Amino acid sequence: MRRLLLAVARWAGLGAVVLFFGFPILWMVLTSLKERVDLYQPGRWLFTPTLDNYAVALVKYGILDYVKNSAIVATGNTILSLAVGVTAAYGLSRFTFRGREAVALGILLARLFPTITLVIPFFVLAFLLRLLDTHLLLILIYLTFNVPFVVWAMRAYFQDIPKEIEEAALVDGCSRLTAFTRCILPAARPGLFATAVMCFILAWNEFNYALFLTSRVAKTVPTAIAFFRTERGILWGEVSALGVIAILPVLLIAAFGHKVLLRGFSLEGSQQ
Amino acid sequence: MRKRPGVRAEPLPWILPSALALCLLIVVPAAFLLYVSLTGYELGFPWADRTFVGLGNYRELVGGGDYEFWVSVRRSVAYALLVTSGSLLLGMAVALLLNSTGRGRAVVTLVVIMPLAISHAIGGLMWKLMYNVEFGILNYVLGALFGAKVNWLSDATALYAVAVVGIWMAAPFVALFFLAGLQSLPRAPFEAARVEGASAWQTFRHLTLPMLRPIILVVTLFTVIDALRSFGSIYLLTEGGPGVATLVLPLYMYRVGFGYSSILGKGSAIAFVLILLTMTLAAMLVRLMRRAREA
Numbered sequence: 001m002r003r004l005l006l007a008v009a010r011w012a013g014l015g016a017v018v019l020f021f022g023f024p025i026l027w028m029v030l031t032s033l034k035e036r037v038d039l040y041q042p043g044r045w046l047f048t049p050t051l052d053n054y055a056v057a058l059v060k061y062g063i064l065d066y067v068k069n070s071a072i073v074a075t076g077n078t079i080l081s082l083a084v085g086v087t088a089a090y091g092l093s094r095f096t097f098r099g100r101e102a103v104a105l106g107i108l109l110a111r112l113f114p115t116i117t118l119v120i121p122f123f124v125l126a127f128l129l130r131l132l133d134t135h136l137l138l139i140l141i142y143l144t145f146n147v148p149f150v151v152w153a154m155r156a157y158f159q160d161i162p163k164e165i166e167e168a169a170l171v172d173g174c175s176r177l178t179a180f181t182r183c184i185l186p187a188a189r190p191g192l193f194a195t196a197v198m199c200f201i202l203a204w205n206e207f208n209y210a211l212f213l214t215s216r217v218a219k220t221v222p223t224a225i226a227f228f229r230t231e232r233g234i235l236w237g238e239v240s241a242l243g244v245i246a247i248l249p250v251l252l253i254a255a256f257g258h259k260v261l262l263r264g265f266s267l268e269g270s271q272q
Numbered sequence: 273m274r275k276r277p278g279v280r281a282e283p284l285p286w287i288l289p290s291a292l293a294l295c296l297l298i299v300v301p302a303a304f305l306l307y308v309s310l311t312g313y314e315l316g317f318p319w320a321d322r323t324f325v326g327l328g329n330y331r332e333l334v335g336g337g338d339y340e341f342w343v344s345v346r347r348s349v350a351y352a353l354l355v356t357s358g359s360l361l362l363g364m365a366v367a368l369l370l371n372s373t374g375r376g377r378a379v380v381t382l383v384v385i386m387p388l389a390i391s392h393a394i395g396g397l398m399w400k401l402m403y404n405v406e407f408g409i410l411n412y413v414l415g416a417l418f419g420a421k422v423n424w425l426s427d428a429t430a431l432y433a434v435a436v437v438g439i440w441m442a443a444p445f446v447a448l449f450f451l452a453g454l455q456s457l458p459r460a461p462f463e464a465a466r467v468e469g470a471s472a473w474q475t476f477r478h479l480t481l482p483m484l485r486p487i488i489l490v491v492t493l494f495t496v497i498d499a500l501r502s503f504g505s506i507y508l509l510t511e512g513g514p515g516v517a518t519l520v521l522p523l524y525m526y527r528v529g530f531g532y533s534s535i536l537g538k539g540s541a542i543a544f545v546l547i548l549l550t551m552t553l554a555a556m557l558v559r560l561m562r563r564a565r566e567a
Contacts, residue, residue: 091286205391
């Protein structure tokens with residue numbers, strides 16, 4: 001009896017957890033599929049779904065352009081963050097040198113830095129350098145959070161790869177760089193892939209910088225929410241469609257490669 | 273590490289790109305921010321016309337001449353406390369639940385981490401849909417059960433409503449962290465406790481909690497820092513309002529610098545206060561982590 005009660009309690013708990021974390025997402029998806037009449041009837045669970053909201057968002061509001069911008073910025077920044085961060089992660093995991101702890105510390109502090117505060121200096125500097133509202137600006141600025149992430153995640157990953165792998169190559173006369181590209185990178189492929197996916201998601205989701213530093217040309221998906229605030233109030237159906245488009249990459253990854261997502265987030269948690 | 277003949281460790285070129293990028297993109301702008309905070313620069317005026325005011329902006333903020341500054345400090349502290357306590361409790365509960373679940377764990381974990389993978393702005397949007405007074409699902413359920421409606425984002429409740437969204441976004445991280453911690457605990461003491469006939473609560477209180485202490489401290493500081501710098505969800509939900517109800521420091525910085533006025537000088541001073549606050553906490557965190565590693 002006691003065991004049965006415990007089991008029931010556990011399933012109830014799991015149900016509550018799934019409801020709290022999952023329902024807001026489900027609700028937005030449902031809202032995006034509703035016609036205006038159904039929007040004002042939250043209790044109507046059986047409604048005829050429509051894709052009108054998506055059509056309006058994509059065609060009338062030109063969201064496709066912002067999807068393109070987000071994709072360009074996220075891809076460019078992911079490549080750059082990996083190129084810059086992975087080498088540092090390798091350096092920190094393989095060499096002992098004076099100031100290594102200081103560098104690792106600096107990277108960690110960068111990870112904790114309140115980047116929202118840099119909106120002001122970046123705004124003024126980008127204005128003076130004529131870089132406001134460009135893809136390049138966002139690709140560069142997103143390094144502020146993605147490089148620390150890459151270094152931290154990959155450093156932990158490299159530490160788990162036995163040193164013998166590249167030492168054998170070094171003894172065979174390979175240079176350090178060849179050993180790195182031929183032996184270490186292939187061995188670290190799963191970690192690299194998960195890190196890349198995380199970088200892409202973090203850049204894709206970024207809101208603060210994009211809100212202040214882009215206006216038209218380089219505007220990204222999350223910041224397009226502002227368009228759906230009209231004098232007649234918020235266009236809930238259309239803005240929900242935008243929200244679904246914004247989380248689509250994540251939903252796809254969750255559906256087809258949730259292991260990568262789990263690994264990525266455990267990398268993020270590897271601060272210890 | 274032993275040095276091997278023929279292998280000269282040259283760490284500099286490996287580290288340099290990252291160090292340079294972070295210097296250029298964080299240290300230099302932060303220094304520039306500090307400089308702007310010492311001026312009375314306003315957006316829209318020529319950069320050359322700025323006036324140097326020394327610590328004037330800071331004096332105005334701290335000296336009581338600006339009532340909204342202290343309000344926003346209080347709001348930030350309240351928001352950080354609510355989010356941190358809420359997500360620690362919820363995160364621990366979720367971690368314990370997941371740790372004792374066999375079948376279905378992967379699915380539940382996947383749902384739990386979804387808020388982490390979603391833009392804070394979009395998360396704010398989702399909750400704004402649910403909080404809607406007229407046709408939000410929360411009021412619908414409340415109306416069906418009790419025949420009552422709540423204006424969630426009104427003056428009295430907005431800070432709590434916004435904090436719930438903060439918890440929704442922070443608790444998954446806490447849960448993952450605790451779950452990893454729980455799974456790394458040694459088995460033996462728990463076996464012994466069971467043999468001794470300890471209750472579940474006693475085991476948790478006297479074994480699990482003390483053993484997780486270092487992780488709990490680290491997670492707490494992480495969550496506090498993250499809560500202090502959150503902007504996107506609050507901006508989407510309330511823009512700091514109604515009035516000053518949810519005016520945390522980043523939102524106040526936004527209002528002064530870009531929103532209600534465009535006094536970047538003063539906005540920068542607010543931003544720099546936020547940097548000092550979070551970096552002090554970060555220094556404490558680093559200390560804790562180092563001690564945990566040495567222990």
